[in-house]
Each structure stands twice: as C-alpha cells, then as structure tokens.
Amino acid sequence: MGHKENEKLTELSAALDALNRGGRPDSSDEETKELAEVALLLKRTGPPPAVMAGLVAKLGDELAAKRKRRRLWLTSGAAGTAAAAMLVFAFNLGPSAPPQPQLAIPPAGSVVIESIPAPQQATDSAAGIAKTDKPKDVAVTDKRLAQTAQTAPAPAREATPPAQDRPVAAPADGGRSEQRLMMAKVQEKAPEKAADKLAQDPAAGVLAWPGRQPDEVTVDKETAIVRQVYGRGDTAIVIIQRVAPDAAKAAAYATADGSAEVRAAKGKLNTVTVTIKDTVVTVEGNLPEDELQKIARSLE
Amino acid sequence: MSDEKVLITQAQQGDKAALEALISRYWQPVYRLACLKTANSEDAQEITQETFLKAFRALPGYRETNASFKTYLGRIALNLITDHWRKKGRSPQVVALADFQEPLTDPAPLPEESALSEERRESIARMVAMLPAEQRQAVELRIFAALSLQETAKLMGKTEAAVKMLQQRALKNLRRLFQEHGIIG
CATH class of the missing domain: 1.10.1740.10 (RNA polymerase sigma factor, region 2, helix turn helix motif)
Structure with a gap:
C-alpha cells in the first residue's frame, strides 16, 4: 500500500469521525469526499427501516390501547366520584332528623369567635328567641371574621368579664347594640321589620310623642307590649304599642292592666288605633277622638 | 415546552x-x-x-x-x-x-433526513445487507453506532489499519450500488 493510499484511508477515517461528532467532513481529496457523502447518506437512514416500522407499529397500538384503558378508568372513576357527591348532596338536602348534639360541632375550618351572652331583655322577650340562659356560640365561616378572630391579640371572651360580673347598667343599650353589631357581622341577616324588632326587643321600638316626656313607660317582655303614660288625672293619655299579630293579646293587656288613674277614668276614655311601622298603636285618653288621632299621627 | x-x-x-x-x-x-x-x-x-x-x-x-x-x-x-x-x-x-x-452525532434530525423516503431507506438497508460480513460490520459499528476507529477495531478483533481498509471498501461498494440503483448520481 502506497503512502498516498494510506493517507486517503486516514483522511476517510477522519471524515467519518467528523460525521460521528455531528460535523461535516472536510477533505481535499475528491474520492474521500464522495465516500463521506455515502457515509452521510447511511447515517440519514437511521435505524433499519424494517425494525423502525415494526417498533412504531407495535408501540403505537400498545400505547393507544393503554391510553384508552386509562381514559376509561379515569372516566369511570370520575363518574363514581360524581355519583358519590350527588348522594351526599341528596342526603344533605333531604328531610333531616332533629339536630343531634354532635351536629352542633362547628365544621373544620370554622372558628368559634365568641360566646355571645344574650341580653337579658332579649332572652326574656315574647318572641321567645332566647328562653335559655346559655350564651349562644356562634360559628363563623366567614374567612375575614375567622382571620380577625385568629389574629386578634386576645379572644373577646378573655377580654370581657363574665356576664354575671359585668355592671348591670344600661343593659338595653350597650349590650344590645354590641349584640346587634356582632350578629350583623356574623349572620348577615336580612333587615328586620319594625314589628320583629319590637317583638324581640320591645324597648327598642318605643315611639316618641314630640315635645312630651312620658310619666311612665312599661315594657312587657312577655307580650312585647309597650305602655307609655302621659299625664295623670283628667288629661291622662296612654299609648299602647304592640306587635300587629298579637292584637288580641295586647287588647287583653290594655284592658287588664294600667295605672290606677287610667283604670279610674276607663269609663270615659276615647280610643284611637293606628298602625305605625308594622306595629299597632292604641292611643287612649279622655280627649276627643280627633285629638287622639292627631297625637297618634305625631308619634315617631 | x-x-x-x-x-x-x-x-x-x-x-x-x-x-x-x-x-x-x-x-x-x-x-x-x-x-x-x-x-x-x-x-x-x-x-x-x-x-x-x-x-x-x-x-x-x-x-x-x-x-x-x-x-x-x-x-x-x-x-x-x-x-x-x-x-x-x-x-x-x-x-x-x-x-x-x-x-455523538447531533441528535436533532437534519432537514434532509426527514426528507429521505421510506422506500429509499429500505433500499439502502438492503444494500448494506448485501455487503460482505466484515465490511457490513465495519459500517454498522463505525457509521450506524458511531464508534471510534479504536473501539471498532477492538470489537472486531482487528487492527485499526484493517478497519480503515474495511470501511473504505464497504463505502466504495455501497457507492457503486447506490449509483446503480439511482440513489446517488
């Protein structure tokens, strides 16, 4: 083998190495260039075509079948989950048994922010919303409130003394407004009607006779009837305010009860009944009926 | 992606x-x-x-x-x-x-590679199979498997010079076959 022939072999080998590195062969010899082109063509064929075709056909079918099985499994799984969710939903919407004590446990994620002591007036009111002396536990699901409760420096329960230790002063003011505020935040109640308010808290709905101060105001927590007595003796005026549906009860109260002066003058009293803010207001007095009407209309 | x-x-x-x-x-x-x-x-x-x-x-x-x-x-x-x-x-x-x-070689397929038809690839594979056993093996190891001259020589139990010769003869034979079948001009 001549020196030139040996050089060609080495040059071809270098060209193949260059191809194997992903480069392009660079040779000055024409024959080496041509052979390198053949090698490049061989490289482009890739894996043996028969092998490739067999592999692709086999794998393609297998993978597609696997995917179908997987999809079927996922679909049936999703259908099962949906059915379970519907069952749970149906059970929750269906007629439920009376609430069991354990049902009162607040759900996970909710925070009991405060035990709200029901104000004495509210608990004793005729609406009967709170015949119990126990404070109401309010479960909060509102995130903002829960967050506030969690980030608050000290729980409200700890910050405020127990109900029995609190000063009794102004139970109908501070306590009530505090409760209203809390309840509004927590429960987002629909706005209450005046009659509902009166039923729950009779003192809240006392009507005022402009320019006059009542000599006596009595609030019956059981019947939710408010009696305001103006003046004594001959010019005694009694304003009786009550929730509309309990007209019979209120009338019974109005006739059965009352101050001595009023009872004494009962025989010569005129009566006017009007409805103000969903409450029935009876104005009694020894004045003519049109005068009583004027008084009734002026009430705020 | x-x-x-x-x-x-x-x-x-x-x-x-x-x-x-x-x-x-x-x-x-x-x-x-x-x-x-x-x-x-x-x-x-x-x-x-x-x-x-x-x-x-x-x-x-x-x-x-x-x-x-x-x-x-x-x-x-x-x-x-x-x-x-x-x-x-x-x-x-x-x-x-x-x-x-x-x-190894650039894994990304060259643009021409994708253009190589299935028929042509099959023809080339048939022609490689027609080569004498040692030449075919030299082509498979040096070109398809992209092994070095030294690795190929070791695997074939030959000297590097013998592998150089085998690969040159194989490529010359293939070039002739390709020309005969109109794969290259």
Whole structure:
C-alpha cells in the first residue's frame, strides 16, 4: 500500500469521525469526499427501516390501547366520584332528623369567635328567641371574621368579664347594640321589620310623642307590649304599642292592666288605633277622638 | 415546552410520528452503547429494539425528573445488557452510563433526513445487507453506532489499519450500488 493510499484511508477515517461528532467532513481529496457523502447518506437512514416500522407499529397500538384503558378508568372513576357527591348532596338536602348534639360541632375550618351572652331583655322577650340562659356560640365561616378572630391579640371572651360580673347598667343599650353589631357581622341577616324588632326587643321600638316626656313607660317582655303614660288625672293619655299579630293579646293587656288613674277614668276614655311601622298603636285618653288621632299621627 | 417534551407527550398518546421521531433521534446512542457492551452488532440491535419497547411501554408513567429521556433510555439499555450477559452465563462487563453520554452525532434530525423516503431507506438497508460480513460490520459499528476507529477495531478483533481498509471498501461498494440503483448520481 502506497503512502498516498494510506493517507486517503486516514483522511476517510477522519471524515467519518467528523460525521460521528455531528460535523461535516472536510477533505481535499475528491474520492474521500464522495465516500463521506455515502457515509452521510447511511447515517440519514437511521435505524433499519424494517425494525423502525415494526417498533412504531407495535408501540403505537400498545400505547393507544393503554391510553384508552386509562381514559376509561379515569372516566369511570370520575363518574363514581360524581355519583358519590350527588348522594351526599341528596342526603344533605333531604328531610333531616332533629339536630343531634354532635351536629352542633362547628365544621373544620370554622372558628368559634365568641360566646355571645344574650341580653337579658332579649332572652326574656315574647318572641321567645332566647328562653335559655346559655350564651349562644356562634360559628363563623366567614374567612375575614375567622382571620380577625385568629389574629386578634386576645379572644373577646378573655377580654370581657363574665356576664354575671359585668355592671348591670344600661343593659338595653350597650349590650344590645354590641349584640346587634356582632350578629350583623356574623349572620348577615336580612333587615328586620319594625314589628320583629319590637317583638324581640320591645324597648327598642318605643315611639316618641314630640315635645312630651312620658310619666311612665312599661315594657312587657312577655307580650312585647309597650305602655307609655302621659299625664295623670283628667288629661291622662296612654299609648299602647304592640306587635300587629298579637292584637288580641295586647287588647287583653290594655284592658287588664294600667295605672290606677287610667283604670279610674276607663269609663270615659276615647280610643284611637293606628298602625305605625308594622306595629299597632292604641292611643287612649279622655280627649276627643280627633285629638287622639292627631297625637297618634305625631308619634315617631 | 421543549420539542422533546412535546414529542414524549405525543408518543405517550400513541402518536406514531412522534414515536418514530424519538426512535430516530435516540437509536444511534442506544445502539452504540449496546455495541460497545456486547461486542456484537446483532445482539446490540436486539438490545436496542428491546430498550425502545421497554421505554415506550413504560412511557405513560414516565415523568421527567432530572433525568433526560436519553438517560432514561440509557438506564434501560444497561439493565438489558446486564441481563444479556447473565443469560450467557458470563459476568457482565462493567458498564457505566457515562459511556452512553459520550458525544455523538447531533441528535436533532437534519432537514434532509426527514426528507429521505421510506422506500429509499429500505433500499439502502438492503444494500448494506448485501455487503460482505466484515465490511457490513465495519459500517454498522463505525457509521450506524458511531464508534471510534479504536473501539471498532477492538470489537472486531482487528487492527485499526484493517478497519480503515474495511470501511473504505464497504463505502466504495455501497457507492457503486447506490449509483446503480439511482440513489446517488
């Protein structure tokens, strides 16, 4: 083998190495260039075509079948989950048994922010919303409130003394407004009607006779009837305010009860009944009926 | 998403074009590794096929972590090579994944490569099969498996000079065949 022939072999080998590195062969010899082109063509064929075709056909079918099985499994799984969710939903919407004590446990994620002591007036009111002396536990699901409760420096329960230790002063003011505020935040109640308010808290709905101060105001927590007595003796005026549906009860109260002066003058009293803010207001007095009407209309 | 990830996602769904693209891209490195470790081009081809079958069968569960798809294939190939030696009752050679990561040809298919028709590829494969055994082996190891001259010589049990000669004769024969069949001008 001549020196030139040996050089060609080495040059071809270098060209193949260059191809194997992903480069392009660079040779000055024409024959080496041509052979390198053949090698490049061989490289482009890739894996043996028969092998490739067999592999692709086999794998393609297998993978597609696997995917179908997987999809079927996922679909049936999703259908099962949906059915379970519907069952749970149906059970929750269906007629439920009376609430069991354990049902009162607040759900996970909710925070009991405060035990709200029901104000004495509210608990004793005729609406009967709170015949119990126990404070109401309010479960909060509102995130903002829960967050506030969690980030608050000290729980409200700890910050405020127990109900029995609190000063009794102004139970109908501070306590009530505090409760209203809390309840509004927590429960987002629909706005209450005046009659509902009166039923729950009779003192809240006392009507005022402009320019006059009542000599006596009595609030019956059981019947939710408010009696305001103006003046004594001959010019005694009694304003009786009550929730509309309990007209019979209120009338019974109005006739059965009352101050001595009023009872004494009962025989010569005129009566006017009007409805103000969903409450029935009876104005009694020894004045003519049109005068009583004027008084009734002026009430705020 | 990278081109490879797209191909893998499509292959997971049984897309044949994506499968073909991935096999074409990674055939050579896997085959090269198998050639190096089995010292037999036929065994290497069988192991390469089995590697792709195993890899793609497990593809629906394949999750790319830090390992590339190439490394994933390499691990499967190395396990198969170990099994191959066990079946032969011989201790497997010490195989390292680093061998598999040796620089190879650019894995991205050349534009012309995709243009090569299936018919032409089959013709070329037939002509390679027509070569004398040693020439064919030299072509398979040096060109298809992209092994170095030294590695090829070692696997064939020949001198480097003999391999140089074999590869030149093989390419000359193929050039003539290609011209006869109008594959090249």
